[in-house]
Amino acid sequence: RSSAASDVYKRQVSTQSTGEQMKAEEERKKVEEERRREEERKKKEEQKRKSDELTSSGLSSSGDGSGEGLGEEMSAFVKADLLQLSSMGFNDTNLNLQLLKKHNYNVCAVVEELLSRM
Secondary structure, three states: OHHHHHHHHHHHHHHHHHHHHHHHHHHHHHHHHHHHHHHHHHHHHHHHHHHHHHHOOOOOOOOOOOOOOOOOOOOHHHHHHHHHHHHOOOOOHHHHHHHHHHOOOOHHHHHHHHHHOO
16 A cells, blocks of 8 residues: 555655646747847837938939938838848948948848958
């Protein structure tokens, strides 16, 4: 009997610890998901901030889709290129725009020239 009672007790403890482990794992997953969402939110805020900086820089767009300025009507592609350059640490928007035009909007060529100037 004591052996059977001991087995029952061990199963209860084992089940209890498994339940606690599952709860701990669920809690860990929740915390990880919250952290991931917070990182995503911060990344989106940073992208929006950079986009707003580009838009509010005071330069106007020519409206022909070539990205001749930085206004709200600027080509989405040029805006994306400027954001990409900014995310690489090249934050001089005017210089970046000049170089994009010079290199026919080839971001790789712009990065090469910017690096060669360092």
